[in-house]
Amino acid sequence: MKPHRRKKLTIILFIATGLSVAIGLSLYALSNTIDLFFTPSQIAAGEATNGQRIRIGGMVKEGSVVRAEDSLNVEFIATDYTHDLVVRYDGILPDLFREGQGVVVEGAVDNGMFIASRVLAKHDENYMSVEVKAAMDAAEAARAMPAGASNGS
Amino acid sequence: MFDGIVFASFSEFVQMGRYGFHVWSVYALFTIFIIANLLVPHLQRKQFIREQKSRALRDGQINGTASSSSAAPGESV
Amino acid sequence: MWLWFSKLGSPKWFYDLSGKWLPWLVAFMVVTMTVGLLWALLFVPEDYQQSFTNRIFYVHVPVASISLAVFPLMAIAGAITLVWKMKLADMVAKCAAPIGVWFTGVALATGAIWGEPMWGTWWVWDARLTSMLLQFFLLIGVVALRSAIESPDAAARACALLSIVGAINVPIIKYSVEWWNTLHQPSTPLTMDSNSANGPEIWVPLLIMIAAVYCFFVISLILSTRNEILQRERRSQWVMDIIASERV
Numbered sequence A: 001m002k003p004h005r006r007k008k009l010t011i012i013l014f015i016a017t018g019l020s021v022a023i024g025l026s027l028y029a030l031s032n033t034i035d036l037f038f039t040p041s042q043i044a045a046g047e048a049t050n051g052q053r054i055r056i057g058g059m060v061k062e063g064s065v066v067r068a069e070d071s072l073n074v075e076f077i078a079t080d081y082t083h084d085l086v087v088r089y090d091g092i093l094p095d096l097f098r099e100g101q102g103v104v105v106e107g108a109v110d111n112g113m114f115i116a117s118r119v120l121a122k123h124d125e126n127y128m129s130v131e132v133k134a135a136m137d138a139a140e141a142a143r144a145m146p147a148g149a150s151n152g153s
Numbered sequence B: 001m002f003d004g005i006v007f008a009s010f011s012e013f014v015q016m017g018r019y020g021f022h023v024w025s026v027y028a029l030f031t032i033f034i035i036a037n038l039l040v041p042h043l044q045r046k047q048f049i050r051e052q053k054s055r056a057l058r059d060g061q062i063n064g065t066a067s068s069s070s071a072a073p074g075e076s077v
Numbered sequence C: 001m002w003l004w005f006s007k008l009g010s011p012k013w014f015y016d017l018s019g020k021w022l023p024w025l026v027a028f029m030v031v032t033m034t035v036g037l038l039w040a041l042l043f044v045p046e047d048y049q050q051s052f053t054n055r056i057f058y059v060h061v062p063v064a065s066i067s068l069a070v071f072p073l074m075a076i077a078g079a080i081t082l083v084w085k086m087k088l089a090d091m092v093a094k095c096a097a098p099i100g101v102w103f104t105g106v107a108l109a110t111g112a113i114w115g116e117p118m119w120g121t122w123w124v125w126d127a128r129l130t131s132m133l134l135q136f137f138l139l140i141g142v143v144a145l146r147s148a149i150e151s152p153d154a155a156a157r158a159c160a161l162l163s164i165v166g167a168i169n170v171p172i173i174k175y176s177v178e179w180w181n182t183l184h185q186p187s188t189p190l191t192m193d194s195n196s197a198n199g200p201e202i203w204v205p206l207l208i209m210i211a212a213v214y215c216f217f218v219i220s221l222i223l224s225t226r227n228e229i230l231q232r233e234r235r236s237q238w239v240m241d242i243i244a245s246e247r248v
Helices: A003-033 A040-044 A130-151 B010-015 B020-063 C002-008 C011-043 C054-084 C087-118 C127-148 C152-166 C169-179 C200-232 C237-245
Strands: A053-060 A073-079 A084-090 A102-110 A113-122
Touching: A003 C152, A040 A053, A040 A084, A053 A084, A084 A102, B010 B020, B020 C011, B020 C054, B020 C087, B020 C200, B020 C237, C011 C054, C011 C087, C011 C200, C054 C087, C054 C127, C054 C152, C054 C169, C054 C200, C087 C127, C087 C152, C087 C200, C127 C152, C127 C169, C200 C237
Parallel strands: A084 A113
Antiparallel strands: A053 A073, A053 A102, A073 A084, A102 A113
C-alpha cells in the first residue's frame, strides 16, 4: 500500500471511530436526561428539588382552570390521573391550551405548587372533524347513560 | 364534487381560520423545495452538456479533426 | 448471477433504464401531487382542536417520513460500495445526501411553523426534534466529508462509513416519541372507521401526498444521479454520443 493511501485510510478510520464513540457517549449521557418533562407523580415522589428549573407534563384537569379577571394570571391543575399538581402562571397561553388537553410547563416547584415561566400545549395524535368529534361525544354519552343508571349511582 | 369544499368563500380559504400565514408559508416553502430540487439538476445537466460540447469543439480544433466523438486527450482531471 | 449484478451496477444500464422510467414517474407525481394538494387544502374538514393548521400535516408528515429513508438508502449503497466497489452505488449515495439535507430541513422548518401557534413554541429540545436536528447535521457532515477528501475513492469509503453510522439515528428518530416523554405527539394510528378519530377522510389524502412526495424524491434522486453518471463517465464513448446528440 502506498504511504499516502495508508495515511488517508488512517484518517478515515480515525473519523469513523471518533464519530461512533461520540454518538455512543452522547446517547449514553442523554439516556437519563432525554425525557422532556417530569410527570406529576414523579414530582409527588419528590424527584425534583425545590427551586430547580424543570419541565412537567400532564393533562389540564377538567374544570380546574381559574383565570384572574384583571391580569393574565392563571391557575390550573396538571394531572397524570394519579397525582395532581397545582400550576400558577402569568403569561399568554398557547392556542391549544384547553381543559382535558396535554400541557408541558416550564418552571420550578415551590412548596408543592408549580410556578410556571412558560406553558406549552401538547396535542395528541388524533385528528378529526368537529362533526366526528360531536358524534363520538354523543355516542359516549349514550353509552354512559344506561350504564350509570344500572349502577344506581 | 365542489360540495365537499369546506370553505364558503375564497377569502375564508386564504385566511385558513386565523392560520393563513402559517399554512401558506408551509405550502410556499414546499413549492420552493420541489421546484428547486427539480430545476437545479435540470440546469446542471444543460450546463454540463454545453461545457462538454465546447470542450469537444476546442479539442477538435487543436487536433485538427472536426469529429466531436474523438476522445479528449487534453483532459487531465 | 455475477454478470447480472455487474450489469445492474453499470452506470449506462441505469442511465438508459431511468431515462425510460422518468416520464412515467413525472406523470405519476403530477397527478398525485395535484390531487393530494387540492384534497388537503380544500376538502379536509377543519380539525376539532387544531382548526386549519391540519393543512400543515399533509406537507410535514410526508416530507419528514421520507427524510427517514435517506440514511438507510445511503447506508445500503455505502455497504455495496465498501464490499463490491460498485460505482453506481456510490453515485446514488453521493446524490442522496444533499437531497436528504433538503428533506430534513423542510421537515424541521414546517414543524417549527406548525409548532409556533399550536404548541406555543417553534422549538423545544425534546427527543424527536433533537434527533431530527442530529440527522440534519449528520447529512451536512456527509456532504462536507465528500467535498473535503480529494481522492474520490477515499471520499466514497469515508462517506459510506459515516452513512452506516448515521443510519443508527433513524430508529432513534422513529421511536423517540414512544421511548421518551416528548412534546411531539406519537405517530397517528390510521383507522378504517370513518366515525372515529383518524378515519379515511384524514388519511386518504395523506397517503396520496406520501406517494407524491416519495415519487418526487425518486425523481430528484434519479435526475442528479444521471448528472453524476454523465460527469464521471464523460470520457466513455456512450456519454460522448449523448452529448453530441443533445441540443442545448
